[in-house]
Amino acid sequence: EPEVTQTPSHQVTQMGQEVILRCVPISNHLYFYWYRQILGQKVEFLVSFYNNEISEKSEIFDDQFSVERPDGSNFTLKIRSTKLEDSAMYFCASSDLGQANNEQFFGPGTRLTVL
Amino acid sequence: AQSVTQPDIHITVSEGASLELRCNYSYGATPYLFWYVQSPGQGLQLLLKYFSGDTLVQGIKGFEAEFKRSQSSFNLRKPSVHWSDAAEYFCAVGTGTASKLTFGTGTRLQVTL
Numbered sequence: 001e002p003e004v005t006q007t008p009s010h011q012v013t014q015m016g017q018e019v020i021l022r023c024v025p026i027s028n029h030l031y032f033y034w035y036r037q038i039l040g041q042k043v044e045f046l047v048s049f050y051n052n053e054i055s056e057k058s059e060i061f062d063d064q065f066s067v068e069r070p071d072g073s074n075f076t077l078k079i080r081s082t083k084l085e086d087s088a089m090y091f092c093a094s095s096d097l098g099q100a101n102n103e104q105f106f107g108p109g110t111r112l113t114v115l
Numbered sequence: 116a117q118s119v120t121q122p123d124i125h126i127t128v129s130e131g132a133s134l135e136l137r138c139n140y141s142y143g144a145t146p147y148l149f150w151y152v153q154s155p156g157q158g159l160q161l162l163l164k165y166f167s168g169d170t171l172v173q174g175i176k177g178f179e180a181e182f183k184r185s186q187s188s189f190n191l192r193k194p195s196v197h198w199s200d201a202a203e204y205f206c207a208v209g210t211g212t213a214s215k216l217t218f219g220t221g222t223r224l225q226v227t228l
Binding site for chain 1: 157221
């Protein structure tokens with residue numbers, strides 16, 4: 001069964017450093033998303049991406065964040081200068097525009113720890 | 116803007132007992148509703164979804180949920196809980212095709228033997 005994959009599973013970085021989180025969505029999907037979950041809190045939407053541009057973003061997704069689909073398979077989230085409060089689990093998701101019910105398939109997540 | 120409320124932060128049930136997890140949503144039109152389960156250290160797995168038609172939906176692992184428009188609710192149920200059901204359960208609402216999902220704060224289910 002096709003699945004969304006994410007790398008790395010755990011990333012530790014120093015405050016102020018840049019990090020890139022990588023995702024491989026399901027191959028025939030056209031919509032891509034990033035969500036985050038701070039420890040003990042709910043899953044929050046960050047950004048959605050379609051046709052090589054951002055469709056929607058939350059207020060969390062400020063100028064420190066960017067997304068890119070550098071090739072036909074990867075979807076990345078970059079945080080330019082990490083802060084302590086960026087420590088969270090980051091989930092990538094994808095959906096097939098052909099489905100009318102917006103089912104999003106989630107990856108296993110990348111745990112980001114900012115020291 | 117849409118929102119989701121899961122009033123129960125933590126629920127403990129005995130194995131074999133029935134389960135109901137509550138979810139209330141706020142959205143002006145007919146929402147797309149989802150229940151996801153998250154096991155420790157794992158990602159989110161879809162249990163079931165509702166977007167139209169029959170208001171009682173069946174999902175995986177023996178779960179079902181009922182959409183009640185009058186109560187703005189989408190409660191998750193299971194007749195007999197298994198120890199492996201211990202996990203965190205998230206209710207989510209979407210507003211249309213490929214729209215973002217808004218999640219509730221989750222309910223942590225503990226199952227005692």
